[in-house]
Amino acid sequence: MTGCKRVLVIVHTVTYGKRLRDVVSLLEADFRVQVLFTAPPHEFGGGVAQFLQELGSVVLPWNEAVRMDFDLALTAGPRRVEEVRAPVITLPHGANYLKRLVGVGTGVSGSYVFGLGRPDLVPGGRALPAAVVVPHRDDLRALARSCPEALPVAAVVGDPAHDRIVASLPLRETYRRALGLRNGQKLIAVTSTWGPRSLFARIEMLLPLLSGEITRNGEHRMALLVHPNVWAAHGAWQVRAWLARCEHLGVGLVPPEADWRAVLIAADWIIGDHGSVTLYGTLTGAPILLAAAPEQEINPDSPAAALAVTAPALSAAHPLSEQLSYAAAEYRREDYAPIASRITSEPGGFNRNMRRLMYRTLGLGQPAYEPVTRPLAAPDPLPLPVSPGPLDSGDVEVTTYRAPLG
Incomplete structure (x- = not known):
């Protein structure tokens, strides 16, 4: 043209x-x-x-x-x-x-x-x-x-x-079916930003907790949302190699090109850090557990700072099932509404x-129609968990993650 x-x-x-x-x-x-x-x-x-x-x-x-x-x-x-x-x-x-x-x-x-x-x-x-x-x-x-x-x-x-998540909240059940969740099955979304103080920087320590008894009974599924900067810094092969046992442990690794917002809406709990995805979780009504909230990295005037003193902190010393039950029992939507309202x-x-x-x-006049906020598309299914078994020659053990700096 x-x-x-x-x-x-x-x-x-x-x-x-x-x-x-x-x-x-x-x-x-x-x-x-x-x-x-x-x-x-x-x-x-x-x-x-x-x-x-x-x-x-x-x-x-x-x-x-x-x-x-x-x-x-x-x-x-x-x-x-x-x-x-x-x-x-x-x-x-x-x-x-x-x-x-x-x-x-x-x-x-x-x-x-x-x-x-x-x-x-x-x-x-x-x-x-x-x-x-x-x-x-x-x-x-x-x-x-x-x-x-x-x-x-x-x-x-x-x-x-914010606007697309809010517009898509009525489609929660549609997203859950698209992800492959059965009736009554619960979804835990684990979200991580990038850097040495992120949740993913502690993933080797947290993975046994996140993928222990809670996913083995088939009543829970887990989706891991890792910041695209981690994938970019280390390469998709390396990230998947570090997390090669996730399938056996029942954790679905969501690729960086996927839209995380529908997964967040579908979640029954959110475990996250001080990144944006965790903060957007305050819009969904899902109880939130914080695995990392480094004060030195958080803008003290931001809603992330308010979330850090409102959401309960994840502990590696207690069973995850107990902590999820506690977070659900203590969750009050009215405590998180002021945080969510601070996003925009x-x-x-x-x-x-x-x-x-x-x-x-x-220097142009706008088109003469209202710009509609579209609901999010349905996500791809989460990978099905694989029955735990001994490592064969094609498996790669989870190894130590070194967080990218910057």
Whole structure:
């Protein structure tokens, strides 16, 4: 198409790509707009090429993309975005702005909230983005502390994953059937972010607890959701090798390209850490157990900090069945509602607000129809557990995991 406005989608990692896929869907069916994708070099960029290929998108090599002019660029991460010749809209890649970083080597003293700090928004003193998307009005306080010059371009837009999860909650039984759960069977979703303080960094110690008596009686299934950065840093073969006994132990390993949101909705319990997926679990009504919540990594003003002092902590010293029963008995939806409400101050409004922001930046009028929030597609079935047995020559033992740094 000639005469189109050109939009560049910058996909550093699979995690960023998943978030941006929801955003660019708001440009569908508009013949005035051409969307192109690019992938900057990134240490967690493994899997991005396959992700973009499955989208069927036009992918520009990074060194070509930075020599071209675009009418808009969308990004969920800061790396090398200042090289792009376009008005840039930045978005969080997960729930809220949960993590803080110590400003070592960045020219920033102390710590700052990742995604809202000056190193992320004006690296090297470059020009401000056209817009900085925040999901909640309270995030403006963190922005005022870490990069006050960005306040004039901040836009309180909302959270796409929040809205799609809420829209999909009525389909819970559909998702449970798609996953292969029998009537009465319970699902435990185990969710991990990445890094040396994540749940997965302790997986060797936790795996016997997670896959002990609770899954052997057939009344429970377990799904393990590991952050795509872990898969990217170590490779799919290595992650599967570390967890090769999961099938025998009744744990279903969900691949990084799968949509975790339907699995979360289907869960009866959630065991997680300080990552976004665990926080989104507060929307589902499932009791939550925290296996890791490192204070030094959590933005103290974020809902993750509130969750860390509300959800009970998982203990390796007690049977999992007892802890699940305790979490269910102690769970009160009203305790978690304020945490869930802190994910976004624009519930149900992301599509409307984000589309308005993009079209204003493009200098185009919006399409004359309401941007509907679609329910999530049904997930693929969980792998069936295999009866425990001795290792044969083709099996790989679970070995020690070394968490990627960064």
